[in-house]
Amino acid sequence: MNLSDYVLEFLEKKNVKNVFTITGGAICFLMDAFSRNKNITYTSVGHEQAAAMMADSYSRLGPNFSATMVTSGPGATNLLTGIACSWFDSIPSMHICGQVNRHELASFNKSTKRVRQVGFQETNIVSMAKPITKFCYQLKNENEIRYVLEKAFYISQTGRPGPVLIDIPMDLQRKKIIPAKLKPFYVKKKSIKKQKLIKQIKDIIYNFKKAKRPVIIIGGGIRISKTNKKLLSFLKKFNIPLVTTWSGIDSITHDVKNYIGSIGVYGSRSANFVIQNSDFVLSLGSRLDTRVTGGVPKNFAREAKIASVDIDKNELNKNRGLKINIKINESLIDFFSNFEKLSDNLVINKLDWLKKSISWKNKYPIVLNNYRSQKKYVNPYYFMERLSNFLKKDDIVITDDGAHLTWTIQALKVLKNQRLFSAFGNSPMGYAFPASIGASIALNKKRIICIDGDGSIQINIQELQTMISNQLPIKIIIINNNGYGIIKQFQELYLNKRYEAVDSQKGVTNPNFLKIAKAYGIKYSEVKNNSNIDKVLRNTIKSKNAEFINVFVDPNQKIIPKLTFGSPLEDLSPQLSRQEFNENMIIKSVNKVNKLTESN
Amino acid sequence: MNLSDYVLEFLEKKNVKNVFTITGGAICFLMDAFSRNKNITYTSVGHEQAAAMMADSYSRLGPNFSATMVTSGPGATNLLTGIACSWFDSIPSMHICGQVNRHELASFNKSTKRVRQVGFQETNIVSMAKPITKFCYQLKNENEIRYVLEKAFYISQTGRPGPVLIDIPMDLQRKKIIPAKLKPFYVKKKSIKKQKLIKQIKDIIYNFKKAKRPVIIIGGGIRISKTNKKLLSFLKKFNIPLVTTWSGIDSITHDVKNYIGSIGVYGSRSANFVIQNSDFVLSLGSRLDTRVTGGVPKNFAREAKIASVDIDKNELNKNRGLKINIKINESLIDFFSNFEKLSDNLVINKLDWLKKSISWKNKYPIVLNNYRSQKKYVNPYYFMERLSNFLKKDDIVITDDGAHLTWTIQALKVLKNQRLFSAFGNSPMGYAFPASIGASIALNKKRIICIDGDGSIQINIQELQTMISNQLPIKIIIINNNGYGIIKQFQELYLNKRYEAVDSQKGVTNPNFLKIAKAYGIKYSEVKNNSNIDKVLRNTIKSKNAEFINVFVDPNQKIIPKLTFGSPLEDLSPQLSRQEFNENMIIKSVNKVNKLTESN
Secondary structure: OEHHHHHHHHHHHOOOOEEEEOOOHHHHHHHHHHHHOOOOEEEEOOOHHHHHHHHHHHHHHOOOOOEEEEOOOHHHHOOHHHHHHHHHOOOOOEEEEEEOOHHHOHHHOHHHOOOOOOOOOOOOHHHHHHHHOOEEEEOOOHHHHHHHHHHHHHHHHOOOOOOEEEEEEHHHHOOEOOHHHOOOOOOOOOOOOHHHHHHHHHHHHHHHHHOOOEEEEEOOHHHHOOOHHHHHHHHOOEEOOEEEOOOOOOOOOOOOOOEEEEOOOOOOHHHHHHHHHOOEEEEEOOOOOHHHHOOOHHHOOOOOEEEEEOOOHHHHOOOOOOOOOEEEOOOHHHHHHHHHHHOOOOOEEOHHHHHHHHHHHHHOOOOOHHHHOOOOOEOHHHHHHHHHHHOOOOOEEEEOOOHHHHHHHHHOOOOOOOEEEOOOOOOOOOOHHHHHHHHHHHOOOOOEEEEEEOOHHHHHHHHHHHHHHOOOOEEEEEEEOOEOHHHHHHHHHHOOOOOOOOEHHHOOOOOOHHHHHHHOOOEEEEEOOHHHHHHHHHHHOOOOOOEEEEEEEOOOOOOOOEOOOOOOOOOOEOOOOHHHHHHHOOOOOOOOOOOOOOOO | OEHHHHHHHHHHHOOOOEEEEOOOHHHHHHHHHHHHOOOOEEEEOOOHHHHHHHHHHHHHHOOOOOEEEEOOOHHHHOOHHHHHHHHHOOOOOEEEEEEOOHHHOHHHOHHHOOOOOOOOOOOOHHHHHHHHOOEEEEOOOHHHHHHHHHHHHHHHHOOOOOOEEEEEEHHHHOOEOOHHHOOOOOOOOOOOOHHHHHHHHHHHHHHHHHOOOEEEEEOOHHHHOOOHHHHHHHHOOEEOOEEEOOOOOOOOOOOOOOEEEEOOOOOOHHHHHHHHHOOEEEEEOOOOOHHHHOOOHHHOOOOOEEEEEOOOHHHHOOOOOOOOOEEEOOOHHHHHHHHHHHOOOOOEEOHHHHHHHHHHHHHOOOOOHHHHOOOOOEOHHHHHHHHHHHOOOOOEEEEOOOHHHHHHHHHOOOOOOOEEEOOOOOOOOOOHHHHHHHHHHHOOOOOEEEEEEOOHHHHHHHHHHHHHHOOOOEEEEEEEOOEOHHHHHHHHHHOOOOOOOOEHHHOOOOOOHHHHHHHOOOEEEEEOOHHHHHHHHHHHOOOOOOEEEEEEEOOOOOOOOEOOOOOOOOOOEOOOOHHHHHHHOOOOOOOOOOOOOOOO
16 A cells, blocks of 8 residues: 555545545646545646635535645645635645655755755745644655644644645655554543633623623634534523624524624624623634724723633633633533533523614614615625525525625525535635535535625636536626725725726726626526516526526625724714614713724 | 835836736725826736736846735735746746734734734735745835835845745835835945856866867856847857757747757757767756756766856755756856956867757757648647747747647747747746736737646636736637646556546546637637648737637647656657667766656
């Protein structure tokens, strides 16, 4: 058995069914192992960046993780933006890069340590990927392979998950190995600090009881730790408002009455009023970053005591203005199971507060009536409302980056076992489409709803061929505002409408999507105004094919509401009249900080 | 004046006419400066990777260098494969990345140093780009800007050139500055070691006189140092054979009688016989890497004394088996001008040796008669021969990576002021097409011949839109072997024809190029066999438009000749009969090293 066969067998044992790849000189021997292993397959893609994004979404959804295999040099560097998606969103993906023979490495010979390149397509990918991986290692000899694979796997899955990269020189790929003689990786399982956790849980229960206006924030950690079922039984004890972050958006069905909305810079007015007026916050698996808190963290939930469960102690110990009173640095699994033991018959009823919260939700819906009656162009908020109606209970929606992401997260109603995600932290253009391919492959050619922008679809448009050749029923919905709408809104607000590099007036043009779709043999539809949304969705969402749905929205369509720079989270723009605003505030508001603090 | 205006003014003063960009949140203020500066423009592209490749080719051809401007996070990481092209091929490009506000950087606050991300789309691009840039710096305050720009520019252009990256936080982009008060960058010009150089040049002249079979290798350093005219007057003193590396392929017109061919793993038999039988070698601006020397460097020109002029002392001091007897670590400019002074009336005549070399060139041409008479499919070698005939004296040909690159370099006859290049060191799929766009923009919408593969065009296919919207007359010639031919040849040779991930049998499929071209409104032609090459080239090369020319070659078409693993450079495959081989060898040949030493 050679080392390449061993690598495939390892992946197979870890329940990896499919690897995403572009072959190349330095990965040839690893790819050759597929000819001898029929239990694992690969998908050849058009660009390694897309391969990494496919592996990312596969790892979000699949029974286990996925991997990429790529060649050295550009093959490896092409992965980096995709790996960064897994890094910032805590996704355990594995990336296996071929490398030049060991004796061709610049580092092999003292005299060549400072030479730019020795072997053909040699690149120091380990140094380049280090800032965005949990573990990144170049294999030194064949006998390390078991240890390194097991260690990489363990690290990627344990604690706060994340991507790992293993760089394997060609000469090692074809080395003979004797599996029984390979050194394994052992790890002492980290035990939880039980006494501390019990004390903290009791403290949380005490605070919930004492609080008048408590709220629970549901973050992305729920899906990452696969505790969504535990969350549901936990929530049964609480009759209080629930809010989510963007990453937590699909960890709860939106039709439960105490779900108020998502919080943050692009949150809903109702959810932001809830969080800002609260007096006790329990955050479950959220890093509470500035997109959640607003640009001035000390203004976030500023009269509340805050408890936060986060597996990453670095996130809990950020000292940027937001004070976390109860820092629980344990997994959500351990938190929920210990909470369960300590909360027999516990019920937290804050019915007046819940009623107030629900009244906000009813008073400030995202989708307004005038959106529904809009005559010209499709209103994206109304579109999302209608799209929700056409989805099945286990549909998967993946969105890209930009204005359409915001519209989707704000207005799509996520139900039951549906999924809705993007690469939230890295937020690259071009994620949603390859991620939809990875998702469909992970789930046995399941239909996937891909919501993309006219700008962002360009980035990985080459994967249309991968979708077609693998016959994947992906519904590509382009929310077409003919340019980079989110940047345009920024230029309008802060740069006196000096529009540079955002639309066709300044050199940003779209191809003819109808012709592109036809070139690849994809069915194409257009939605030009609200009145034909239903008809098009009816014909496309249920079809067995891939579909390209071009939805025209006003090029000047805004994101509503949106926090402007320096305002506290409760005071979203367009601003309410001061009277109405003040009526909603139970605590005192603060003045706007007169400083640009957010990036976009 | 704000810092962003200053950056643009700096670029303008350095003769940068155009910047390649995709806008985004963190680069908005820098892009806004274009609204106030009419002397510099930008091109919005479809993917930042392409922007970096455009800047690379622009810098190869333009009057000066070019730059990219991209947003933080994915915008910046998307550049990396393109930056690596500049790094390995010594191209001075500049990359300006937006970054989150300084107070949002993880590094800003001690408590967040180990957090994955603080600001939205924050990524540590400086660490990631360090291995592939000469200078990579995150701006700390606005008063550094002049110093940092001048330093970055100086470093990128001086010594062995290369790319530089400057990361500019958003808050600094909009800071007011007073140019007169900014600290400049001063550098003491490094003086050459004149006495040593004179001694070395005398030594070289002595060796040329003494040698029976001297040869000059022309490397990529000639174009990088812009010494092609100096080279021509230098060469007038020599009636000896001349050979090139791949990077040096366009530094000499191929119709001079003493040009024998290119050397190396995919070199010509004639040039390899010349170099291997030589007794004195002068290498001008080549790093003499293993693609030039073969996998066993000690077998390269093994009976010759070797002199090498290389600006990078690390390359000269590689201790991997190849012995360089005279190491000249000076610029080619200084080498040529001092040589000129020391060589009045010098003429090196080795006419018998030159005659022998020319006889090899005539006996072992790349393009064989049976290629010309091939009936089925287009023969790529013959195609290149014909293409040469249709080119003007200043045409620019850019090729991608893979089999078609090899065919082009082997068979295209480069004349007069023509250019022929690829990203030789990094050798990514997807370079040629965006590089052609960069080249066309650098040269006032000049026509560019882009030779690409059916596999590699996928990587940056989104730039078809950039080409069309900028009305660039690029002739995209796809040498279509329906898969990854160079890898397939490897699998045939070394993996017993176990073809994985190389063609449509195993999931690598092409889109319908006719339909793709039509979708973008590009004229499309096909060349299906040798007999219609001329007709199609006649109609397309001279047209004023972009053209898409799909050239069908046999999916099993080989690269001929090619060095197989372990063989010495003189013994290319398909191997000559041992009798014929031995008749060509003036020195003794060596046995094949029975070891796989090359990557592909």
